[in-house]
Amino acid sequence: MDFASTPATMRRPLRVAIYARVSTTDQNPEGQLTALREFADRRGFEVFREYVDYITGDTTKRRRRAPEFESLMADAKQRHFDCVLVWKYDRFARSLATLVTALNEFHALGIDFISHTQNVDTTTPMGRLFFNVIGSFAEFERDIIVDRVKLGLANARAKGIVLGRPIRDPSAMERIAKMKEAGLSLRQIAKLEKLSASGVRKILLRAAAAHGEGINF
Template sequence: MIIGYARVSTNDQNPALQIDALKQFGCERVFEEKVSATSKVRPQLDRLVDSMREGDKVVVWRLDRLGRSIKDLIALVELFKERGVQFVSLTENIDTSSPSGELIFHIFASVAQFERSLIIERTKSGLTAARARGRVGGRKPLLSKEDVKKAKALAASNEISISEIAEHFNVSRTTIYKYLD
């Protein structure tokens, strides 16, 4: 059986391009997932692994759709190999049914991991540069410095409960406790 696996990172993304390519290749069954590659929980991938049998072929549109890292990709392809299942990546034109296909898989997996590392490095550099220019990322504080002083004074008076203080500032009790510590 030829089994396809399609994954997009968010619900906003559309897996139609991947699914069309997998069906055009001849996939009889396609497991579709909407989950970030960094997530360790991928139920559809687990279902695919549980359903595959010796002689099957697992097909993905691109390598990065299957694995979270080079280590993860290699572990999955090794699992496929142990179970007598071939692996095909359409975009990279990789087919592990031959020794040269396995070699190409390892080369492309390394390049994909390198590319991901570069993206992470550029993102960190961009954030550092933004901070150097005075920009601070993250959420804006829910309470101003003045509001924090007021909340602390109200809490210290023991006349008003934390719930009432939180309600007054339109925040959760957890937020008030965070500022009181």
């Protein structure tokens, strides 16, 4: 039985995680927290925990960790709460990529998201559309990245660029191929060359491809 169809008398309060973030130039989160506490109280939510990050406004330190954000995401994976309540997007995530990633994770975990001042509330039927829109943008971004990677690889191959890690010992390919022809196993060759068996296999496959031949292991 899902939450929406459960009789009100049988429902437990929705557990919410309140998240607030302030910079070192604005070090009092109480404005955000008071409003979010009042909102949670009006809706009959049970506050699981408040997470507050203090992030520097110094542009040279923008990659500073947000430990409370990380704690919130870890607790989300443990399903310690049902919903995340924030003041607005930019008080929750410091970049669009972080926002999209977090929201996709919440959606996958069945955790709702409310942005108090922006009228986004996925606990409502209309608000659930928000997750679908975010998911569409994330999929679009992934497709663009994949297409760019494929195009880059194709251009590199067309220019004769050898992809992958550089070969540390150019003579190893011929040496290993001869040992294989002599009947040595992958493990025996690996021991002699101080490589892993999978590494030997890759070198043999590369040698076969270079000569247009097949190979049996």
